[in-house]
Amino acid sequence: VSDLQVPTSPLEPKPAESFFRSRWAEAPAGVSELDPDALAPGFAASGSDRRSRGSSTDVALLHQTEPGGSSAILLTRNASAAAPIVLCREGLDQGGIRGVVVNSGNANASTGEQGYRDAEAMQARAAAALGLESREVAVAETGTIGVPLPIDEVLEGVDACAEALAPGEAGDFTRAIMTTDAFPKRCCVELDGVTLSAQAKGAGMIEPGYATMLCFVQTDGVVEDAEDRLRAAVAASFERITVDGQMSTNDTVVLQATGASGKPLPDGLLEAALLQLALEIVADGEGSSRVGRIDVTGARDADEAERVAREIANSPLVKTALYGRDPNWGRIAQAAGKALAGETIPELGPDVIDADGLGAPEAEAEIALRLDRGDGAAHVFFSDLTHTYIEINAEYTT
Amino acid sequence: VSDLQVPTSPLEPKPAESFFRSRWAEAPAGVSELDPDALAPGFAASGSDRRSRGSSTDVALLHQTEPGGSSAILLTRNASAAAPIVLCREGLDQGGIRGVVVNSGNANASTGEQGYRDAEAMQARAAAALGLESREVAVAETGTIGVPLPIDEVLEGVDACAEALAPGEAGDFTRAIMTTDAFPKRCCVELDGVTLSAQAKGAGMIEPGYATMLCFVQTDGVVEDAEDRLRAAVAASFERITVDGQMSTNDTVVLQATGASGKPLPDGLLEAALLQLALEIVADGEGSSRVGRIDVTGARDADEAERVAREIANSPLVKTALYGRDPNWGRIAQAAGKALAGETIPELGPDVIDADGLGAPEAEAEIALRLDRGDGAAHVFFSDLTHTYIEINAEYTT
Numbered sequence A, B: 001v002s003d004l005q006v007p008t009s010p011l012e013p014k015p016a017e018s019f020f021r022s023r024w025a026e027a028p029a030g031v032s033e034l035d036p037d038a039l040a041p042g043f044a045a046s047g048s049d050r051r052s053r054g055s056s057t058d059v060a061l062l063h064q065t066e067p068g069g070s071s072a073i074l075l076t077r078n079a080s081a082a083a084p085i086v087l088c089r090e091g092l093d094q095g096g097i098r099g100v101v102v103n104s105g106n107a108n109a110s111t112g113e114q115g116y117r118d119a120e121a122m123q124a125r126a127a128a129a130l131g132l133e134s135r136e137v138a139v140a141e142t143g144t145i146g147v148p149l150p151i152d153e154v155l156e157g158v159d160a161c162a163e164a165l166a167p168g169e170a171g172d173f174t175r176a177i178m179t180t181d182a183f184p185k186r187c188c189v190e191l192d193g194v195t196l197s198a199q200a201k202g203a204g205m206i207e208p209g210y211a212t213m214l215c216f217v218q219t220d221g222v223v224e225d226a227e228d229r230l231r232a233a234v235a236a237s238f239e240r241i242t243v244d245g246q247m248s249t250n251d252t253v254v255l256q257a258t259g260a261s262g263k264p265l266p267d268g269l270l271e272a273a274l275l276q277l278a279l280e281i282v283a284d285g286e287g288s289s290r291v292g293r294i295d296v297t298g299a300r301d302a303d304e305a306e307r308v309a310r311e312i313a314n315s316p317l318v319k320t321a322l323y324g325r326d327p328n329w330g331r332i333a334q335a336a337g338k339a340l341a342g343e344t345i346p347e348l349g350p351d352v353i354d355a356d357g358l359g360a361p362e363a364e365a366e367i368a369l370r371l372d373r374g375d376g377a378a379h380v381f382f383s384d385l386t387h388t389y390i391e392i393n394a395e396y397t398t
Helices: A083-090 A112-130 A151-164 A171-177 A226-235 A269-283 A302-313 A316-324 A329-339 A387-395 B083-090 B112-130 B151-164 B171-177 B226-235 B269-283 B302-313 B316-323 B329-339 B387-395
Strands: A043-047 A058-064 A070-075 A099-106 A137-144 A185-191 A194-201 A214-219 A252-257 A291-299 A364-370 A376-383 B043-047 B058-064 B070-075 B099-106 B137-144 B185-191 B194-201 B214-219 B252-257 B291-299 B364-370 B376-383
Touching (some): A043 A151, A058 A112, A070 A083, A070 A226, A083 A112, A083 A252, A099 A171, A112 A151, A137 A252, A171 A194, A194 A269, A214 A269, A226 A269, A291 A302, A302 A316, A302 A376, A316 A376, A387 B387, B043 B171, B058 B171, B058 B214, B070 B083, B070 B226, B083 B252, B112 B137, B112 B151, B137 B214, B137 B252, B171 B194, B194 B269, B226 B269, B291 B302, B302 B329, B302 B376, B316 B329, B316 B376, B329 B364
Parallel strands (some): A099 A137, B099 B137, B214 B252, B291 B364
Antiparallel strands (some): A058 A099, A070 A252, A185 A194, B070 B252, B194 B214
16 A cells, blocks of 8 residues: 655545545556555666755656567647757657656756757767667756756766666655655556556646646556557546646656566556546645646537636636635636637526535535537646745746 | 826836826827816716725716717627626617716626616616616626626615716716726826826736726717727727736726817827726736736737737746746746747747846836747737735635
């Protein structure tokens, strides 16, 4: 059983402190929870602890020691994508990822030609240390935008991490990738003879393109169509959340599957793990004290439902009502009316809006809107908007 | 000279405390500023002061005593439009408006059939009191959504206002239409023998459809094509602002022109007055301490420029940077990159982003982004995001 209960997370603990402790994340039947800091077999990891000693960045390294298998990577669609995103698009064998190198503390975004060369240098140094080709190593970075990367320090960190690689152990890796995160987000679970581990970070600048933060997933299961499988799981997890409606320049999700167990990755395992991790990112949204789920049904189509749900989830009036426990259905009517501006709809009142969850005592609130225009449905998970968000983002100065 | 300097407004006073005191609102050459609480000739107004004595609503009444002339009205496009909006669409002679009745304190939105009948009752009572047809009276309401209108109290207020009508005097009217406004927003100006007065209210739930709040404008100038003229002036003023990216269910702008001066409304007078009033609404944005202007140039077309400018203006990361005086150009690159997600653009860095205004000491901050993709340009004025916004909206409970 997991020791994952983290006092600073507002997600409500279920009995037995399951990793799958959100009311919205159902544990697959028969799943076992292992040490959440463990890695699936065939992987080793490490992470530096330099920021606690005054450095501006930390480095984390992941090595798939078991050759073969499959992989996939999803990258932000932000047009101001960071250097590592461009490198992973252009200079990575996306189906043959064997290593991952991460720098946290500096986004290496809007850093020009030098930034791209720095990302290449990270990739090459990690590849050399791990005995891989550069094209087999994914690079991910997170932190401040527009500040040149202290590349010498980062490369020293890569070397140190390569020496510290620990088979089966992801604790240092998970802590090293955190930035403004208040608690670590990770799991290691087993089902039907297949182990899956995952480590995520993210707390602000969170709304989907498809990826929305950094997340690394390892398994010894067999995963054919890794990209399709990852894309579908992300669509149902990281694509369903918003903290502040922003889209990061650096979002990255990586899946690596060795296939060494000889058994297929069970249906629902990846999906449930990513959903719980996504909900933890919302719960850790900068300053977040509560998590809401808005369900929109009866839209003309899924796209319309999604548009209405996002307008509600990102409305600062709805987000402050969630914070203030105000079951204010009028704000939901207003936000939906903005999403459908110019259209004629039946009046939205308490008969079709359930806002009671906003005022409920639970940290996880469910609200719903029924439009009666068709069969389109969508849901979005969102954080509240609190004083702490302002503090973090107004008082954090470049 | 105006006495309009209001200590609670963050707009910077110009020498002589001009009404046109924003750096962005240029006074038309030769304009005279009259008592800002005055009305143009041919109009009378009044307003109740019932909320200070425990009532939930106030009523304000405006009467064009000079017959004839022209008028226009612009109404929110929110699909959850309030009852008075629907009534003004269906049951108003939009070109022949002679009276305006306003209730502040209750939006009369999402109030069903009864809400529509209540708005009709307000219109009929005001018309009877003013000796007009119902179709000549515009109805505007602002306040809480989804609460039944206390119609008996409102009708009593209409009667009392009818008895208190004061020719040439809008002070009570202006104060009665305020809700969360921290200061009154109004002017009375004269140019080339034509007088124009205007009264506005608005502080939150502000982003354009086209109208964004309540604003009433009176003039004795001749205005042919009143609707086109009003629409153009609103496009350059109330359509250029955002406080929290929301769209009200009740936004209304009314222009009434008697034409009694026999002279045309001078070019630029309406436009300058509405721009200054729009900037005062941003400056009075809930919790606002600063106002920013983002100029986007070099977009593929005006629509793209507008989309990028709004993404920046509504980004909570940019808004908190404005509050915290952090010249963080990376947040502008991120927001622009979200608006252009999926597209390939040259990297956005300090060479094309001017974020210095965010960190400048002035209350009015100018920031700019040059995209180098075409000739499209747009600008948007926006408020910062502060602790007070959270307080107002989280602690205000239905």
